[in-house]
Amino acid sequence: MANDNNNLALLSTEDQLENFENLALIHTQILLRTATRMCTNSSEADDIVQETLLRAWKYWHTFELGSNCRAWLFRIMINLIHRRRESLSNTAEHISVDEPNMANVLKFEPKLEMDEHGALVALNRLPTEYRDIIFLVLIEEFSYKEAAIMLNVPMGTVMSRLHRARQMMKKLLCPDNEDNEDNENIATA
Amino acid sequence: MNLLNCHQINELLSAYLENELDTTTTLTVANHLEKCLSCEKELKALTNVSNLVKTVIREADKTDLSLVARSNKINSLVKDEITSKIKATENLVLASSNDNSIKTSQNNIVKLNLRPKWSALSKKIFLSLAASVAIICLSLFTITYYATSTGPLLSGVARNHQFCSAIEISNIGWHKGYPKERLLQANNINLPKLDTLGVHFSDLHPCKVYKAPFLHMMYSKGDKQISLYYGSQEAVNKFQEKFKTITPNELYLHQESNLQIAAISTQKNNLWIVAGDLTKEEINAITSELAINSLSNTEESKLFH
Known part of the structure; x- marks a missing residue:
C-alpha cells in the first residue's frame, strides 16, 4: 500500500507531468542506449523507447514515488522488446532459451582475439537471451532480482544465464583455456 | 554447503563476482578459491571477460554521438504527445461540463463516466428479447414446416387430424375464423349435410394427406369423430399412387393412424375419403348422403381398379 505522500494519482495533471519529466524523461538516454543494443536497428530502438515513455505516462499514476524509476522503465521497455521479438519470431530463426546449445554458438567460427573488436564480435554471436542478461546485469548493473522481474524469469535463471553467457564469451575469446572444465576435485571448506 | 566440487x-x-551470493555461500566460494588454483584461474578469466565487455560497450557508447540528439528528439516527441493528450482530455471535460456524469474530486482528478450505467443492463435485456423472439420464431417455423402428422405435434389441439396434416397455426393454413364458404367455393363443392344420420358438422380446414391437398370437413356423432376429406385431381393422383389396390366404398384400416377409412368417388376427377370409427352400414349411409348432396352424376369410377 503506497503512502499518500508517494501516491502520484493524488497529484494534479500538471504536477504529474512535472514529476514525469524529472523522474522518467531523464532516463531516456540510458533507455535508448540499451534499446539500441537489444534491437536490430536504431530506428526500431527509437520507436521502442518512445512507446516505453508513452506507456510509462499512461500508467504514471501507478508509479510509487521513491521506488526505482529506472528499473520500472526498463521493465516496461524489456516487455515491449520481447513482444516485438515474439511478433517477428514467426519469420526469424532463434535459438531456444531453455536448451542453449553452446556448440551452435562456437561451431564454424574463427578464433577471436582477446581485444575490443573480438569482444564485440563475440557478444554479437551470443544468443539474444544471453546478450540481454549481459546488458542488464553487467552493463546497467541491475541486481539479479531486478533483472529477474524485468525478464519475468526466476532469479536462478538469471544466475545460470549470466554464468553461461560469461562461459560462452570466455570460450569465444580464450578457446585454449578450457583445461578446468571437467575438474571434479573436491575441495573442503 | 561445506563440500563443493570445482564444477559447483x-x-x-x-x-x-556480482556479490549476489548469501554470506555463507560467499565464504564457501572464497575458501575454495584460496585452495583451488584452477577455480581461481577460472574466476580471473571470467573477470577479464566481464571487464573487457564492460569496457568495450562503454567505449562504444561514448563514441555514439547520436544518442544525445536521438534522446532529445524522443523526449520532445513524448512531451508533445502527452501535452496533446492532456489538452484533448481537458476539451472533453469542458465540452461535457454540464453533464452530471462528470465527477470532480477534491484533488482535482477528473473522472469521466459518459456512458450511462444502465447501458449494460439494457444491452442484456435487448439480447435476451432478441434471443427469445428468435427461439419462438424458430419453434413456430419448425412446427409449421414439419407438421406432416398432427398426431405427435398437435395432438393436444387437433384430436381429429390423425389422418391429415393440419396446419392450424399458419396464415396459409386453417385457423379459427377462416372463411369456410370461401374454401367450399374454391373447391366447387357444397358442404355435405349428414344431420339426418345424426352426424353433425363442426368445422373444416384445408390440409394435406400424403402431401396432396384436401379439404378436411369434421363431423361428430355423439362422442365419435368422423372426417370427410375432399380432394381434386392432384389429390386423386397422389392417393391412387399410394393406395393402388383400394376399392371404393370398402372399409380399410389405415395402419399409420389406426383409423378406418373408405374412399368414394363422386366424379371422375375428384375423391372423397371418409375416416373414423365406422361400421359398414354407417359408411353406406354416408356415401348415400354424399351422393345426394354432392355434385350430380355420381358414379363409382374405376379410379382404384
Missing part, C-alpha cells in the same frame, strides 16, 4: 563452484562464480 564454477557455477557460482558469476554470482560471486
